[in-house]
Amino acid sequence: MRRLMCTPVAANLGCCCRVFPNRWQPMVIKGGFMPDRAILVSVMDRRHPVDRNQVQETAGLVAAAGGLVVDYESQQRSDLRRGLGKGALERLNQKVRDQSANLVVSDIDLSPSMAAHWAAALPSETRVVDRTQVILDIFARRATSREGKLQVELAQLRYLLPRLSALGTHPDRAGGGIGTRGPGETALELDRRRIRTRIQVLQDALNRVSAARQTRRQKRHDREIPVVALVGYTNVGKSTLFNRLTGDVSVAADALFVTLDPTVRKVVVPNFGPALIFDTVGFVDRLPHTLVTAFHATLDEVREANLLLEVVDGSDPHLEQHRQATEHVLQEVGAGELPRLVVYTQSDKVPVAQRGSGQLWVSAVTDEGIDELRHALGQNLSAWRQKLTVFAPWSDSELWAAVSRDATILQRHDGGNGATLTILVPPARVAYFNGYCTLDSSGSEC
Template structure:
């Protein structure tokens, strides 16, 4: 007898010479779900998994059927459609219980996967680094563990009855034990990665580095924006979940100050909770960032929903309430007759940019710099002893010196620097009895209550056309 076992950290959908043909199934409960948008996104996920969508079946229900998720009649309709279209696989736009998946698969006669399994398959295909592979494998195993019995259902008739144990059940128990052992091992390895990540983050904090994280829905152009702002060479593809690993590069601000910009994994609706938990180490970069750039696709019909999904996910991972700039990307794709006033009213504090053409990026850099100044910079004014040239040199090395004037008995210094440098300067002046220094917050220009006007960008976009 052939033993099946579990394939670890591998795509769960086969890579056939031809694309597998998929039928999508979506359910709107109480008519509240935006079924069309959700199925459109599911089709994009299927395309990313190299599947060909050949049909869709929808249903409106008050609640899920405990046996088939959809009703029995609708399940039979799916079975007929699969036969007519020669489908290889059915993808359900919700997470199924093991019993629902088993019953539906038995009825339709082809493989059935749910949205979670499809996302996990895409992650397995996309994982490149050791950390990403470990995180994906952990999420896969946590998903598969309660579903192992379904893998062994074809052996259930070999042993039977109360008090008897067939070989299928024995192998099932072996697989469950191996899976639990592997999960524990993966969690241990990821805890070590988390420890290293936390140490790296703490090192940045100790060095007072200003950190900015790109967050947003999947496939909104975060990596393209990362490349445009930092001249990085981050992998870019117009597909969902092109980025799984956090990538950090230096971002030079207009005044010469430097920040660290991190590109992170994109979010999506109905993202499995255990998948979020598995990517805890990667998302640490988001939780500890000083500033978030929430990137959204301004041309997407579900823009409001995408923004809401990202905000909910940020709350779930402990990054809610952080200073955030909403960046509406892909402005180059807006139609000529787009409603500028309506957009500015809906998102009065947002920045409209095109990461592809560079439009709006200078203003984005200025906004980042203002936030950096608000959080970190102070104005330093001092009356220093004439012999305290080393302290003036310190100000030049670690800040922006606006003026140095010499009087008969003092050096008059006016500079701007990060607070920790200013505090160090103050201590040295006091210790050396080298004069006096006052430190005050930098009054940064604020856009908190000023609507952003899109007129200048509209002119630029028209010029390009």
């Protein structure tokens, strides 16, 4: 009997451990999990040059999921939907045996039928997964909060549901042949019903999370505090930059998808005042749509931000490709038209002569450009508030309380009867301060 395991790079099975808790057993060795020995398979369009960066990135994803890439097989085809040809499958089968591999990872998304076709040509203990499943597995490993785990499980189940039949008529049955007809189909439908029920439970829970997030956003909006969301490709240094800007100690590492759960901190921006900064999940080329949908509540924070701080690894030779992937996801979640400030990291690795004119560069190693970034944030956020010059009598305690609570003082000139203040005021408080105004933002008398 063929038994499917909850091994590290088996994202389509990780969620099943929750839905079918008695059927899936972890494969363990002394000291922890046995790493999957993986063969990476790339099917490329023969009309285009080979994208080695894409292959390397998929290999990095496998490593991030705890797998070990031991070999590589590729084929150029005129129609990617046909997958590997007969000869390539035979070579892949031989490599699996030679390398004692137990996992085959496709660089392109596989349909359920294609995955089943590949699996049928390989040794029975070999699992076939695609890039999306590897990404889902990494997300499952990184999720720590209840919300993050709910979102990942929902994405996994939605991805798994149409692929159940490709796993066999029933997870406990070998599939095919005498004794599997009839009851096996009933069991398959039972599994589908269980998954659909679990999906509905998860969706209901995430709807409640989304409602709670919306309530918090409304409170921030009522308090007139702007939001800055850090966005960008995975592993470009967003969390490290977040720590530099906020003084926080959030986890930051040279690894893919370290941040899944959004982190928010309040900071004081020079020449502006208080603002909230969000560290968000990193994007990746061909980010699975199931993840974008499942992480809707989290990505809402990006769409509702007042300013996007796009973080780019300036030392990465593929930075333009990564920026395009970031732009694609931002457009997909409805945040593509938001105001944006672009900052390039790793300035300590890129000579000044190789940097673009007018670009903002920072280094987490030397702190170069951090102060300039803070002032740039203030300049970009200033458009969100109106600048006024008011006269505040010393005796007007109500006005001074309002200035302290609602405004940011840019300049102050004290006199005998009071002080002349140049302040930044949120839109909802402009009418109040206009009663004390002497000059508006254009320099004209109020």
